[in-house]
Amino acid sequence: MAEQKREHREQPCARCPTRHMTDPLTGLADRRQFRDCLAEQLTAGGPDGPGVMLIDLDRFKAVNDALGHPAGDALLQSAARRLRGALRPDDTVARLGGDEFAVLFARPVDRGSMSAIAARLVELLARPYLLRGQVALVGASIGGAIAPEDGTDPDRLMSCADLALYQSKGRGRGCFSFFAPEMQSRADERRRLEIALRAALPRGELALHYQPQVNLHSQALAGFEALLRWNRPGNGLIPPTAFIPLAEETGLIGSIGDWVVREATVEAARWPAPLCVAVNVAPQQFQDGRLVGTVRAALAAAGLPGSRLELEVTESALLEDAGWCTRDQLQALKEMGVRISLDDFGTGYSSLSQLRNFPFDRVKIDRSFADDAAVVRAVALLGASLGMRTTAEGVETPEQLERMRAEGCTEAQGFLLGLPMPPEEAAALIRRSDDLLHKPGEVG
Amino acid sequence: MSVTHEVFRLAYASRSLLPEATVAEEMVRLLEHARRNNAAAGITGALLFTEDAFVQVLEGTMEAVEVTFERIQCDPRHAEVVVLEAAVAPARDFAGWSMAYAGRQTGPHFDALAARTHAAPMDALVLLHGALGRLSGCRVPA
Structure with a gap:
């Protein structure tokens, strides 16, 4: 397979006042910046609100334990580049902490296209990583939520995506789930x-x-x-x-x-x-x-x-x-x-x-x-x-x-x-x- | 460190996502990029392209192989990457080839390569050497 030259320069959302808050390890937006961008987009929102995805790497801890933290950090950097490279330049990609990533789509997405993008990301992130000569395998679980039907407040939308992510993990990981209201009631019951x-x-x-x-x-x-x-x-x-x-x-x-x-x-x-x-x-x-x-x-x-x-x-x-x-x-x-x-x-x-x-x-x-x-x-x-x-x-x-x-x-x-x-x-x-x-x- | 002078070899198989209609042009472009990038990074190797699968060997310093492989991993023209071999090698198998390519082969299919991961590294190298053997005489720009 040949190599395509890609520039992975992070481009925080242009409207955001806090564009310098980046995650030092990956150069992606950090949690605060991501939330600001989401809040900004929700406020500016037209009839179709923004969509968010939360992504967790599966079995990352095992890689960290087996190959050491420097290798784990290198994996996070590669995962960040893969994500960044697979999305549009104006989409916001963030590392929220640990092995948790988030995507905020700059343009309105419907459920069908978000599912298709998620499937691509699950496959992309699950491809092997070569870290100092060692092959590492992780997976990705993804949860998605779309405004306004799932929520119009940034924290609410994030928590919906989080519940959907939890659902994906419960389904055996390595998959994508949309938020559904019964996830909320199940979480409350739990x-x-x-x-x-x-x-x-x-x-x-x-x-x-x-x-x-x-x-x-x-x-x-x-x-x-x-x-x-x-x-x-x-x-x-x-x-x-x-x-x-x-x-x-x-x-x-x-x-x-x-x-x-x-x-x-x-x-x-x-x-x-x-x-x-x-x-x-x-x-x-x-x-x-x-x-x-x-x-x-x-x-x-x-x-x-x-x-x-x-x-x-x-x-x-x-x-x-x-x-x-x-x-x-x-x-x-x-x-x-x-x-x-x-x-x-x-x-x-x-x-x-x-x-x-x-x-x-x-x-x-x-x-x-x-x-x-x-x-x-x-x-x-x-x-x-x-x-x-x-x-x-x-x-x-x-x-x-x-x-x-x-x-x-x-x-x-x-x-x-x-x-x-x-x-x-x-x-x-x-x-x-x-x-x-x-x-x-x-x-x- | 002496490690950096050792030859590191990685072989992988993946499923091709190239649309059949434009396969020929895509392969020309793909090999052009590969050879240019590889020559600059000191990478040698070979590429096998079957009906639905790629098998590629990359040789170079561990760092160069890592960077090249990660760039390949981001490529949307293939999927389901399976690493067949990743180890220090006694010498380059494809010295002089920035990316040897013997044209499209009829087999094996991706499923066979991916399913038999124990036997596959051997198979992949044998296949690649076979392809190279058939090339001897006709020069492929290195």
Whole structure:
């Protein structure tokens, strides 16, 4: 490919009084100048208001970490030149900070042309960068908003574009989204949810429900998996899928996870031995390094032997582990007698090396395989040969239960054997657990 | 630093966006620019143009290759750039060629080049050498 000679001289919008405010690294406009230009254009605006785009480089931090800040700066300079060169000279291009860029179109744009330009920019910014002999790859996520329909005030228009950018990131990055009013309402709802979730723990709105787990060989109750519920005032009982992602994103998962471990161990200590309680652990709980201490203190306070606590981790917790620190923590937990199980097996990478690299006590076969005899058999066999127990999840019919047993699973859980239930009901179930498997239809 | 005297070689493949109607003139212009810029920057290399793909090798100091490659990256006449090789090389493969070009080739297609990134660097160099071999005898202005 030949090279086209291009002059990339920054030309701040001519009407702006503050044309000297530029970003020193890239020579583009800075945030203040961009806002001034936008305000100016909105004031001068005819029937068609200006359009703005916010652009975030995806995975820029990884480049910075891997190749160093000078290389990261060089990448930002190249990205700035690519942007500048792909747009009209009178469009305003700014670096708002970090890896965040913005474009203000000098001429009215409609949604179609903004989408087309955005697609071009996504492709252009995703082309490889050569930085001191190293190839670096980043992507770009873009959000757009157009005045006057999305807003007529500069801050409002910027925040619309920002919400659209957030949407693009949520869609998997490397794409463009326009602002839509429901993004605003969703963001508002999210903010309300976060405020309410922060208060949920101190206000005692979180509760654990317990789902029975049955030993397929002895047909006896083996224990319960503790599942989190949020009794949000005015909203009823909220399942974890509706708030755990937010808790993980906001870091609240740390304190919630600590509470779950304490609450579950206290409850399990009320059950007769050898009934176990299984607790889910989020990847973030390994990152702050508190988990081992929390578990040790919880076991001691509840007077529960470590062997009656099982921690369920997902593959992603292990994959996100940059060093070996998650495995070290798991090892420390095992030394306390705590058992470790690999949860949702089959849904992620289902990596055999994961199974081999850590001595899990148990593999839980994801519920989506309840009807797949071949997969169940293979995982049960694999578990057995690696010395691990296998739990079949999502057992809903007597036929499935019989098949799981026949294929070699050691434990099972599912609606057939009992729904997640409040602690009182779990206690009642324990009392009549003797005939659990003999008359499964009457349970749950 | 001695690093600056080492030969750095970069090979990439990309999808051509040249409109078929004006391909011939575009290629003449493209090569003219490339040779002029490359000669000034001490860059040598070769260009392969298939039905829908470019494969190009750039050789020079790391700095010169970086500047040239980034300029190429801004070019709207291609897209979906995939780097096939970026490393210090023992010597220039295309010494004396500011941009060797053997005319349009029938294959391979961009999808094949981009999909097989492990095998592709070899293929690309083999292809380029093949193209050069066919050129020997007929002189291309360097």
